[in-house]
Amino acid sequence: MEEKNSILVVDDEMGPREALRMILKNRYEVVTVDNGEHAMGHIHEKDFDVVIVDIKMAGMDGLQLLRRIKEARPDIEVVLMTAYASIETAKSALRYGALDYLIKPFDHRDVIDIVEKGAVKRKEHLRTREEIKRLHIATTELSKEVEAAKRSIESHYASTVKALLAAIDAKDQYTRGHSERVSRFSAFLAEKIGIPHDKILALEQAALIHDIGKIGVEGNILKKQGVLDLTEFEEIKKHPSIGARIIASVDFLQEMIPVILCHHERFDGTGFPERLKGAGIPLSARVVAVADAVDAMLCDRPYRSALALEHVREELSQMGGRQFDPEIVSVVLTGGLLECYSGIFDYQHIGG
Ligand SMILES: [Fe+2]
Incomplete structure (x- = not known):
């Protein structure tokens, strides 16, 4: 059986108080009190749907009580009672x-109608409140699920990159360590040139596997100690395209393709594989190209020893605008960035 709505009647005169009880008692659970303080005591203890308040009362008057009820329980409906003389106040x-x-x-019918209106409105309030609560719980649950999915994607992302990195390392000894340094220097540079933070993580990961295409190049060419002949060099030149094809098959790694495909493009348009030029080369690839070259110069290679910092600076400034984006080169050459980077990695102990 549905529970009866509860009505609180507040009036310091017994006549109207009892009249209302008589009118409402068959339909509602009615509680009557004779002053505002008692009314507030009941309101704190019980869940009333409608409170009928006389405006003129000794002590706390009806308007004061209305204010206190709305402060304590804004969802409770309040109906005021007044004599003709106070209609304006009631309005x-x-x-x-x-x-x-x-x-x-009172007109018997008016009382029933107004109280019924209040009870319906209060029911709607409660329903809305429940709905908001339910939505809040659902939203919280959804946010938790989104967070968990995000963590799972990030973990898949990281383990896929790790697996790809291990594949290059197994094929080419040189990339071991080199990829990580290029990745860190690329992120460092990206921050200095103002690439937005949310793009830097992807750039860092792409730099980590920029040479993934080398797993499609013959091992003896990769491992050759001397200078490559023309045919061998043509083979090596395929690694950006091979890498881009490998990554193209992995949905969530698509944003790495520009770095992998374009890290050997040259600013003057003489690079490979597409001979892209200047700003036509994706910015991320221009960054990785500089980081890649700096790391290579600072390391011993089978065909030459590591270059001194001064020599690296010279090479970079000569190649700015030719091989590299001159703006990125100037960032590397100013503010002791190169010295700072070479200090982070102990290049004297890195072999080729
Ligand atoms: Fe490469």
């Missing part, structure tokens, strides 16, 4: 959140 009280007013002496 203005509607602005403070009262639902309606009753004029003494």
Whole structure:
């Protein structure tokens, strides 16, 4: 059986109080009190749907009580009672959140209608509140699921990159360590030239596997100690395209393709595989190209020893605008960035 709505009647005169009880008792659970303080005590203890308040009461008057009820329980509907003389006061009280007013002496039908209206409105309030609560719980649950999915994607992403890195390392000894240094220097540079933070992580990961295409190049060419002949060099030149094809098959690694495909393009348009030029080369690839070359110069290679820092600076400034983006080169050459980078990695102990 549905529970009866609860009505609280507050009036310091017994007559109207009892009249309302008589009118409402068959339909509602009715509680009556004779002053505002008692009313607040009941409101704190019980969940009333509608409170009927006389405007003129000794002590706390009806308007004060209305204010206190709305502060404590904004969802409770309040109906004011007034004599003809105070109708204007009752009307203005509607602005403070009262639902309606009753004029003494009461019309039986008006009382039933107004209280019923209040009970319906309160029910709607409660339903809305429940709905908001339910939505809040659902949103919280959804956010948790999104977070978990994000963590899972990030973990898949990291382990895929790790697996690809291990594949290059197994094929080409030189890339071991080199990829990680290029990745870190690329991220360092990307930050200095103002690439947005949310793009830097992808750039860092792409730099880590920029040479992934080398797994498709013959091992003896990769491992050759001397200078490569023309045919061998043509083979090596295929690694950016091979890498891009490998990555193209992995949905969530697509944003790495520009770095992998274009890290050997040259600013003057003489690079490979597409002979892209200047700003036509993706910025991320221009960054990795510089980091890749700096790391290579600072390391011993089978065909030459590591270059001194001064020599690296010279090479970079000569190649700015030719092989490399001159703006990126100037960032590397200013503010002690190169010295800082070479200091982070102990290049004297890195073999080729
Ligand atoms: Fe490469």
